Amino acid sequence: MGPLAQPPPHSGSQPSQERTPTARLEMTGISVSFGGVAALSDVSLTVEPGQVHGLIGPNGAGKTTLFNVACGLVRPSAGRIVWRDQELRRLKPSQLSGLGISRTLQGVGLFAGLTVLENVMIGAHRHAKAGFFSALLALPTADKDDRLLRERAQQALVELGAESYADRYPGSLPYPVQKRVALARALVAEPDLLLLDEPASGLSEDEMHELGELIRAVTTRMSVLLVEHHMDLVMRVCDRITVLDSGQQIAAGTPAEVQANPAVTEAYLGDDVDVEADAAELASGGSNA
Numbered sequence: 001m002g003p004l005a006q007p008p009p010h011s012g013s014q015p016s017q018e019r020t021p022t023a024r025l026e027m028t029g030i031s032v033s034f035g036g037v038a039a040l041s042d043v044s045l046t047v048e049p050g051q052v053h054g055l056i057g058p059n060g061a062g063k064t065t066l067f068n069v070a071c072g073l074v075r076p077s078a079g080r081i082v083w084r085d086q087e088l089r090r091l092k093p094s095q096l097s098g099l100g101i102s103r104t105l106q107g108v109g110l111f112a113g114l115t116v117l118e119n120v121m122i123g124a125h126r127h128a129k130a131g132f133f134s135a136l137l138a139l140p141t142a143d144k145d146d147r148l149l150r151e152r153a154q155q156a157l158v159e160l161g162a163e164s165y166a167d168r169y170p171g172s173l174p175y176p177v178q179k180r181v182a183l184a185r186a187l188v189a190e191p192d193l194l195l196l197d198e199p200a201s202g203l204s205e206d207e208m209h210e211l212g213e214l215i216r217a218v219t220t221r222m223s224v225l226l227v228e229h230h231m232d233l234v235m236r237v238c239d240r241i242t243v244l245d246s247g248q249q250i251a252a253g254t255p256a257e258v259q260a261n262p263a264v265t266e267a268y269l270g271d272d273v274d275v276e277a278d279a280a281e282l283a284s285g286g287s288n289a
């Protein structure tokens with residue numbers, strides 16, 4: 001097991017102690033159009049508690065758009081989002097952490113002027129009463145929160161095998177390490193749902209394998225929605241997969257069901273980018289499981 005997949009250290013009320021996930025995300029009949037052009041048409045997807053749900057499809061299929069709907073970055077023109085049995089109307093990105101949802105976006109999005117530890121502490125602010133910025137300003141009431149935030153952030157970095165970079169600035173680190181830090185920042189809030197947009201981009205085979213182990217490991221405490229192009233990773237870690245093509249949902253099911261669906265292969269063969277690589281990965285992904 002590599003550093004990315006190390007189980008978190010547990011002690012007493014440590015934040016990452018295992019708890020049975022119960023939260024379900026239901027997106028039903030989601031439609032989105034940009035300037036009159038339909039990016040998503042009547043797409044439905046449910047992330048079951050403690051499951052990894054993959055969202056795949058060729059370029060331009062609508063994966064990021066649906067991901068952004070789940071983040072509150074894109075408002076659907078039709079459809080419902082229900083989280084923990086409550087309908088989320090007018091979801092905003094700023095509400096996510098309070099709802100127990102964390103995300104990583106494409107790229108890394110770390111603050112260049114903050115250390116790795118400080119970047120991760122920002123992700124933990126959901127647990128702080130006084131808040132990270134009070135802690136940064138060293139307000140007296142924030143002392144206890146500051147200690148707690150630091151502990152949580154350090155623990156998340158340990159989980160990601162990135163604790164040795166705690167005092168470094170993101171710009172000085174290799175891209176794969178920056179991605180680990182971004183993941184630590186998402187995990188430190190101990191979300192009930194983790195939204196991952198292309199977490200494997202820029203990673204080596206070994207790092208991707210470790211990422212897969214980490215994703216499986218966190219399902220003891222949260223659900224995951226995974227948008228990813230690397231088919232072998234998707235097939236290995238997902239419980240269920242939804243396949244989009246040109247904004248339409250063309251298949252849904254287990255990795256084996258999706259791989260056996262001719263409509264899925266056809267959609268990938270019609271893709272004009274990475275045609276051979278995607279089709280070959282799709283064909284071979286299950287054999288790696």
Ligand SMILES: Nc1ncnc2c1ncn2[C@@H]1O[C@H](COP(=O)(O)OP(=O)(O)OP(=O)(O)O)[C@@H](O)[C@H]1O
Pocket residue numbers: 034035038039057058059060061062063064065066
């Ligand atoms: N902000 C936007 N304005 C206009 N059109 C957009 C916008 N975002 C996405 N689109 C269009 O919506 C469609 C779906 O795009 P989206 O990025 O969701 O696909 P994707 O499956 O994530 O693709 P990729 O795998 O290439 O990232 C595409 O036709 C895209 O051009």
